[in-house]
Amino acid sequence: MLDPKRLRKDTDFVIDNLKRRGYVFDIDTWTKLETKRKDLQSKNETQQSQLNDISKEIGLAKKDGKDISSLQDKASNLTQEIKEQTKILDELLRAIEEFTLSIPNLIDIDVPDGKDETDNLEIRKHGSPKEFTFIVKDHLEIADKEIDMEAGVKITGSRFKVFKNEIAQLQRALISFMVDTHVSENGYEEVYVPYIVNKDSLLGTGQLPKFEEDLFKLDNKNEFYLTSTAEVPVTNLLREEIFDSVSLPIKYVCHTPCFRSEAGSYGKDTRGIMRLHQFEKVELVQAVEASDSEEALEELTGHAESILKKLDLPYRVVSLCSGDIGFSAAKTYDLEVWVPSQNAYREISSCSNFRDFQARRLKARWKRSGDKNTELLHTLNGSGLALSRTVLAILENFQESDGSVSVPDALRGYLNKDSILG
């Protein structure tokens, strides 16, 4: 959620910034709603104040045994009026909330301008695509028995897969490797969280109200949803909390499955395990003081990169352009891993700075000890990394001519193998 005060004061700036995303901010509607609200609210509060005074008077008069009937009439009328007005005010507030919740975040100055993913800016490259002396296979050809497409369809439906034997082991090893690295080398605190989340949590991180169609909703009166990313439960650990400055920065790492409806991606990445309704992910979440968030994004991105480096996977970092960046993010770096079978870099991690956008929705704050005033936290997160795509990348980048796959050095201790599928 944007800062309403900023909207009021810096309106032109906000409009221009949102325009870079291609979002047209309806300033007229907003101004109308806000002006009305301000009038009604201050009127309402003044009357409430009057009523409070009269009520106190009644109390005192009653004690002294004085006549209170005229005061009571006055109060009665006032109460009636306030009730009617509050109804209107509540409706107005609801309308304003709905409106402001659907406005995306402002983007940082250094976010490149552009329309879509083709305009994303490459920041740096690490490693280079390996030259193969044989015709490369894709991950399904490499592990056709261990990645069971039929079984996933039988059990559930399309975009569900079953991993068997060495692929299941590989994924499990990767999860341990990633979480361990982030805990012991990068200073994150490991958390385990619910995979089912409520509406408030999804509102807090920005998946709702605008992106309900991306989620799996449970048929349940509580209005629960399957979590689409650990970002939701983990960031919501901060909701309605006030942290002391000494406890910052907060750094969580969490492995969860992720459930996504993938609405609107029919026919896209239908082969293999690139895009699934259910996949595993290790997620990094940070909460920092406002002045530290730019640096924190660089740091967090570096942490995600460190996994790719340790696994010897070639990748590049791109800065998402204004037209491609997500609703809640102020700035996003995508890490894209080299996929030999597609001869392309594909997203394997997305690292974002949300600044105070989520924190305002979440009421996630901090303050200096002894200080009176609270400040909104800045939240960040990034995948470190998405598991099924890491499995895919390892299979394809480390494939050998004999059909086996060599295991990256960093992983050998976790898998107790130098080579799989041999």
Add this chain to the structure above:
RNA sequence: GGAGAGGUGGCUGAGUGGUUGAAAGCGCUCCCCUGCUAAGGGAGUAUAGGGUAAUCCCCUAUCGAGGGUUCGAAUCCCUCUCUCUCCGCCA
């Protein structure tokens, strides 16, 4: 699933429908006192919205959440939710 008891400030814990945003204690901050320490004395110590350029000041709201009764609700009524205890079931 059955039965019962509860959700009050950073914590513990009072609270007969009427200056209670909330006693008291603990903790914390500042000041005073004391050679230092300990003890003692004093003051302060929730969050949000609005009025405002303003973190001073003023108003409003908030005692799990949402409704209701009332001139007035932490206090009465209803619904929901969460926690705890006992029984049952279960990994």
